[in-house]
Amino acid sequence: MTPPILGIFASAVTGGVSTTSFESIATTTLTTTTNSITFSSIPGTYAHLQLRISAQSSANDYYMRFQFNSSGTSGTYKHHELGGNGSGPFAGDGSGSDDSWAGPRVGYNLTSNLGAVIVDILDYTNTNKNKVCRALGGYDGNGSGIIEIHSGLWISTSAITSITIKPYIGGYISGSTFALYGIKAAA
Amino acid sequence: MAAGATYEPIATNTLTGTTSSVTFSSIPGTYTDLILVQTFPDGQTTGPYTSIQFNSDTGSNYSTTFLTGYNGTVDSNRTTNATYIRMGSSSYLANAICITHIMNYSNTTTYKTVVGRNNFGQPSSTMKETQAQVGMWRSTSAITSITISRVLSSTDFVSGCTFTLYGIAAA
Numbered sequence: 001m002t003p004p005i006l007g008i009f010a011s012a013v014t015g016g017v018s019t020t021s022f023e024s025i026a027t028t029t030l031t032t033t034t035n036s037i038t039f040s041s042i043p044g045t046y047a048h049l050q051l052r053i054s055a056q057s058s059a060n061d062y063y064m065r066f067q068f069n070s071s072g073t074s075g076t077y078k079h080h081e082l083g084g085n086g087s088g089p090f091a092g093d094g095s096g097s098d099d100s101w102a103g104p105r106v107g108y109n110l111t112s113n114l115g116a117v118i119v120d121i122l123d124y125t126n127t128n129k130n131k132v133c134r135a136l137g138g139y140d141g142n143g144s145g146i147i148e149i150h151s152g153l154w155i156s157t158s159a160i161t162s163i164t165i166k167p168y169i170g171g172y173i174s175g176s177t178f179a180l181y182g183i184k185a186a187a
Numbered sequence: 188m189a190a191g192a193t194y195e196p197i198a199t200n201t202l203t204g205t206t207s208s209v210t211f212s213s214i215p216g217t218y219t220d221l222i223l224v225q226t227f228p229d230g231q232t233t234g235p236y237t238s239i240q241f242n243s244d245t246g247s248n249y250s251t252t253f254l255t256g257y258n259g260t261v262d263s264n265r266t267t268n269a270t271y272i273r274m275g276s277s278s279y280l281a282n283a284i285c286i287t288h289i290m291n292y293s294n295t296t297t298y299k300t301v302v303g304r305n306n307f308g309q310p311s312s313t314m315k316e317t318q319a320q321v322g323m324w325r326s327t328s329a330i331t332s333i334t335i336s337r338v339l340s341s342t343d344f345v346s347g348c349t350f351t352l353y354g355i356a357a358a
Binding site: 020021022023024025026027052054082083084085086087088089112113114115116117118136137138139140141142143145146147148149175177179181 | 191192193194195219220250251252253254255261262263264265267268288290291296297298300301302304319320321322323325327355356357358
């Protein structure tokens with residue numbers, strides 16, 4: 001067995017850190033339990049969006065739900081999920097009458113512990129296609145926890161200009177962080 | 188509205204020989220999340236999953252919940268009070284990628300949560316796998332170093348493995 005070696009740091013690389021096409025758009029860090037979080041006036045200058053979330057539910061272990069453009073029309077959102085709870089796998093889908101699509105759960109009543117969710121919202125400004133999303137997320141409580149992969153569909157050709165995040169019941173606790181990023185395509 | 192470009196490479200390591208572990212140390216606390224990208228070549232044919240430890244903590248302060256599809260079967264398991272966060276579950280890492288998101292790594296008020304995905308396929312056998320996992324380090328310390336190891340110390344990482352650490356800063 002050979003000894004461990006260390007990584008090479010960017011500061012030691014000629015030319016330093018490069019710029020990227022991944023940009024931070026907005027971030028919300030909760031200072032009190034909050035029932036819904038909305039990113040509005042999202043610029044249409046990116047190809048895709050990514051949400052990066054660290055959060056815990058305040059009421060129960062409910063799915064994190066996503067709604068676009070404040071549109072709550074019944075039946076216009078669909079989702080599928082594949083998950084594992086440490087004891088076995090499970091799969092599910094939306095009810096068909098949802099007013100938002102369901103993403104991973106982030107846990108409830110956990111001590112000093114926030115779940116994590118990463119959501120990719122693809123081609124969000126395209127007015128010729130319905131909008132599709134995918135999410136990876138979950139939480140681990142050292143003996144409890146869930147890991148989930150979700151797909152989401154909004155049956156609308158409207159460009160997405162706002163995103164609302166909410167659970168079925170309750171909200172998200174203080175310290176939860178919701179960050180929105182934009183990913184550019186080639187010019 | 189936008190705060191500028193982010194998703195910056197912090198450090199990278201492409202192995203030119205075998206080694207038992209790779210450590211990224213002195214990680215700056217200036218980002219919001221870290222992303223660890225690992226790739227393993229076809230020659231990485233021995234030994235089981237990799238492990239991740241933070242700040243050289245070898246105590247039983249880690250746990251992982253994972254969902255695994257392998258060879259046409261799906262399963263979910265977990266580790267508790269473990270000495271590392273576990274990535275992967277099967278016997279090989281050949282042709283594998285592992286992408287791990289280390290969330291809110293520099294905060295000092297909550298435990299640290301990671302979510303990740305990994306995949307591999309071993310062309311010389313029937314072994315293939317895709318997995319998602321969520322892990323926790325029960326510490327409120329800011330993460331300043333990450334060590335990636337083979338769980339069996341006799342099975343080193345081989346030449347051609349790559350390890351890259353990125354930082355993402357929120358607005």
